[in-house]
Amino acid sequence: MSNLKDLRGSSAIVGVGTFGNGESPGFTDMELLARSAHAAVADAGLKMSDIDGLCSASIGASMWTMPVIEYLGLNPRYIDGTMVGGSSFIAHLLPAMRAIRSGQCSAVLVCYGSAQRTSPVGRREIGQLRRLVDPQPYEYPYEPVLPASAYALAASRHMHEFGTTREQMADVAVAARAWARLNPEAFMRDPLTRDDVLRARMVSDPLTVRDCCLVTAGGGAYVMVSAERAKSLPKKPIYVLGNATAVWNRQISSMRDLTVTSAKQSGAGAFAMAGMKPNDIDLLQLYDAFTINTILFLEDLGFCPKGEGGRFVENGSIAPGGKLPVNTNGGGLSCTHPGMYGIFALIEAVRQLRGEAGERQVKGAKTALAHGNGGTLSSQSTAILGTEETV
Amino acid sequence: MSEPKGVEAFHQLELNAGHFLIQRCTDCTGHVYFPREVCPHCGGTSLEWIAPKGTGTVYAVTTVRRKAGDGGDINVSLVDLDEGVRLMSRIDSPVSNATKIGQRVKSRVQVNDGKGLVVFDAMQGGAL
Numbered sequence A: 001m002s003n004l005k006d007l008r009g010s011s012a013i014v015g016v017g018t019f020g021n022g023e024s025p026g027f028t029d030m031e032l033l034a035r036s037a038h039a040a041v042a043d044a045g046l047k048m049s050d051i052d053g054l055c056s057a058s059i060g061a062s063m064w065t066m067p068v069i070e071y072l073g074l075n076p077r078y079i080d081g082t083m084v085g086g087s088s089f090i091a092h093l094l095p096a097m098r099a100i101r102s103g104q105c106s107a108v109l110v111c112y113g114s115a116q117r118t119s120p121v122g123r124r125e126i127g128q129l130r131r132l133v134d135p136q137p138y139e140y141p142y143e144p145v146l147p148a149s150a151y152a153l154a155a156s157r158h159m160h161e162f163g164t165t166r167e168q169m170a171d172v173a174v175a176a177r178a179w180a181r182l183n184p185e186a187f188m189r190d191p192l193t194r195d196d197v198l199r200a201r202m203v204s205d206p207l208t209v210r211d212c213c214l215v216t217a218g219g220g221a222y223v224m225v226s227a228e229r230a231k232s233l234p235k236k237p238i239y240v241l242g243n244a245t246a247v248w249n250r251q252i253s254s255m256r257d258l259t260v261t262s263a264k265q266s267g268a269g270a271f272a273m274a275g276m277k278p279n280d281i282d283l284l285q286l287y288d289a290f291t292i293n294t295i296l297f298l299e300d301l302g303f304c305p306k307g308e309g310g311r312f313v314e315n316g317s318i319a320p321g322g323k324l325p326v327n328t329n330g331g332g333l334s335c336t337h338p339g340m341y342g343i344f345a346l347i348e349a350v351r352q353l354r355g356e357a358g359e360r361q362v363k364g365a366k367t368a369l370a371h372g373n374g375g376t377l378s379s380q381s382t383a384i385l386g387t388e389e390t391v
Numbered sequence B: 001m002s003e004p005k006g007v008e009a010f011h012q013l014e015l016n017a018g019h020f021l022i023q024r025c026t027d028c029t030g031h032v033y034f035p036r037e038v039c040p041h042c043g044g045t046s047l048e049w050i051a052p053k054g055t056g057t058v059y060a061v062t063t064v065r066r067k068a069g070d071g072g073d074i075n076v077s078l079v080d081l082d083e084g085v086r087l088m089s090r091i092d093s094p095v096s097n098a099t100k101i102g103q104r105v106k107s108r109v110q111v112n113d114g115k116g117l118v119v120f121d122a123m124q125g126g127a128l
Helices: A029-043 A065-072 A093-102 A123-133 A148-162 A166-180 A194-199 A263-274 A291-300 A309-316 A342-354 B007-016
Strands: A011-022 A053-056 A078-080 A107-114 A202-204 A217-226 A238-247 A283-286 A367-374 A379-386 B022-025 B047-050 B055-064 B074-081 B086-089 B091-093 B103-112 B115-127
Touching: A011 A029, A011 A093, A011 A342, A029 A065, A029 A107, A029 A217, A053 A065, A053 A093, A065 A078, A078 A093, A093 A107, A093 A217, A093 A238, A107 A342, A148 A202, A148 A291, A148 A309, A148 B055, A148 B074, A166 A194, A166 A291, A166 A309, A202 B055, A217 A342, A238 A263, A238 A342, A263 A291, A263 A367, A263 A379, A283 A291, A283 A342, A291 A309, A291 A367, A342 A367, A342 A379, B007 B047, B007 B103, B007 B115, B074 B091, B086 B115, B091 B103
Parallel strands: A053 A078, A053 A107, A283 A367, B091 B115
Antiparallel strands: A011 A217, A011 A238, A107 A217, A238 A379, A367 A379, B022 B047, B055 B074, B055 B103, B074 B086, B103 B115
């Protein structure tokens, strides 16, 4: 009987790539994906013909891995189209590690692209279509704006139970913007204050538009190979030390406790596999679809006690120069959010651990946690990454 | 038309007739909502329909901000029924942005164009 711990550090991310972040008028989802995939494969020092494993997911196309394989001219022996929303590309890690360990494949490409901001098909049309093909008959009749209203409900409960304030949530957005100002790839880089967030247009109380992630275009991709093979490739390998995924519900109305997400389970699983604790982590990339997410995940992943997340993020403590670096690319709030953000959290963790993060580089970072969220606090996937000395 | 076989259609037809029903599992005695074919507590299929008391407590609340032309602001709440199940709904009275977590509420079936929907009204006596 094999143990998940046996997989710790068995695979490494050896290539990452992004393309078209922000505005990319005239590009399709697939074109953004393909450019990102090409960049990641080149970064790995490989050719597209070396890729024999493929993972991808799409919000729109339910058979998405097939057109991706066709478009890139691949013949993969390992295919994973698992779609659990924005966390999918982090959830793709562990099964791919198993596939590499077993010899089923040797080089896995995980890739994503979305033209959400600039697509000729608007979000309103997609929303109407979704009501038909993916109905939620016990929520849609009440006309929530999903996903925002679901996160707003969670925020209302966190405020009620723990005294979390709108100001504390605003500080999450302010910290993300401060990091984005150090990242030339970030989409929004103007200064942002707490008051700017509080006075922005209210979307679904208590969340203003500045508590909500961006709507951008963009693509992202990464390449993973065995730890042995990684040593022969040009870039500093970043090892996967732990990964776990959890789903407790789909609908926000089916979530048992709106202040506790299944990140509690995915985080515990990833830490157990890595044999590590929150104290061992140098920097975090948390899927900040909304400001409340960062607070919930800091708690559920064990970086502060339940209910303390609001106080934890106050006054620049997760901003550049603060006590814990969180979302160093600017996150979904200020860097990029083309429909699903998870892969970008992982890519930023890799860039930080490689020492490639320029002005926003966290000095001497050896370990990172990248956390994905999907749906309406529905799926959670946690990855722990490290440099060679942590394996 | 024959009686619908699936629980989703049955539940909606009852709502359309003004009846709000939830399920109760006769194997594990757990209450179930939204309606299922299989009990999410014990995996059994012995689910019976019951009329809930209709009373509950607001668990979480938001106001969806919309332009007047799109229907104006609207309350969206999660309500915990006294039977122990939760549902998304709307607190219809008092006006939307007055609703607070902990408010005691009572269900009412609103039928528009033949389609029933469970909404809630605040009860006198206020919050728990």
